[in-house]
């Protein structure tokens with residue numbers, strides 16, 4: 001087996017909504033949509049991957065199909081996931097490149113099953129990688145947040161992605177307790193679509209709902225009212241119409257799913273072993289994942305749990321950046337592998 005030092009390391013986080021790539025510690029994190037545009041009639045024909053696919057969707061009629069090879073954090077189709085990751089690496093590198101001299105390092109959900117891990121490893125192999133390392137994303141994110149590791153103290157990590165939320169208690173290099181929930185920020189988009197359909201009788205896409213969530217969305221009552229003009233299709237007439245939308249309305253639209261998400265996180269906290277409570281009170285919660293960027297969500301979580309919340313400026317980059325750091329440290333890889341927090345393939 002070749003020594004790792006001869007291989008370049010490429011860190012990846014294949015999320016349900018976004019794919020993140022980090023080529024080295026001097027480059028910025030590359031991000032693209034986790035989707036491919038397929039020919040609806042010819043199996044295996046892929047027209048585009050990543051953001052290009054997302055932008056072409058809806059403009060090519062019924063002959064194409066937008067498909068996400070990653071669903072609920074797991075690989076749903078290894079061949080298409082291989083195409084997606086190859087395309088993302090090429091775009092991040094700015095050139096076509098073979099992966100025969102690379103080790104791919106993936107941040108994976110803690111709740112990834114053996115089958116999902118095998119499907120991801122297969123995707124890496126199909127993409128041409130000779131070696132693959134899978135590391136648990138919550139640990140990777142904690143390392144990026146400089147909160148962990150190899151310390152005996154328990155550390156609580158809450159990761160909110162688009163389709164997956166995980167609450168993990170880490171202890172040393174292992175995960176002592178975890179709860180994996182198939183919900184995340186995409187539930188906020190669905191709530192916005194539904195609210196606007198009911199209140200304004202307007203049909204909007206989930207992509208537009210995502211934009212509204214970023215611009216007007218809030219998990220706490222808005223201190224000042226922001227409004228935005230919104231265009232969509234009338235439910236009744238089918239014609240395009242515009243309406244005024246306010247941050248107060250989006251706060252109302254999001255109140256049920258925000259409460260459900262925070263409730264699920266708090267419920268997971270009740271199951272934390274009593275022995276860890278002291279450490280958690282002292283260390284607070286590390287909040288990570290793009291879904292945690294919803295305005296006011298960290299504040300709400302802090303209020304509801306009475307714990308201090310720590311997070312980075314770009315929480316969606318934490319896992320891929322931490323995975324890259326882990327890959328540089330052979331001792332850390334061994335320690336995580338021994339604790340079943342990393343898998344070398």
Ligand SMILES: Nc1ncnc2c1ncn2[C@@H]1O[C@H](COP(=O)(O)OP(=O)(O)OP(=O)(O)O)[C@@H](O)[C@H]1O
Nearest residue numbers: 015016017018073161162163164185290291293294
């Ligand atoms: N500023 C923001 N305000 C609100 N939501 C945001 C913001 N930035 C990103 N998000 C949301 O974060 C989600 C994407 O997060 P992330 O990229 O971590 O998910 P993912 O890794 O693709 O999904 P998963 O981990 O569930 O498989 C999206 O639903 C997006 O709308």
Ligand SMILES: [Mg+2]
Nearest residue numbers: 015016161289
């Ligand atoms: Mg993710």
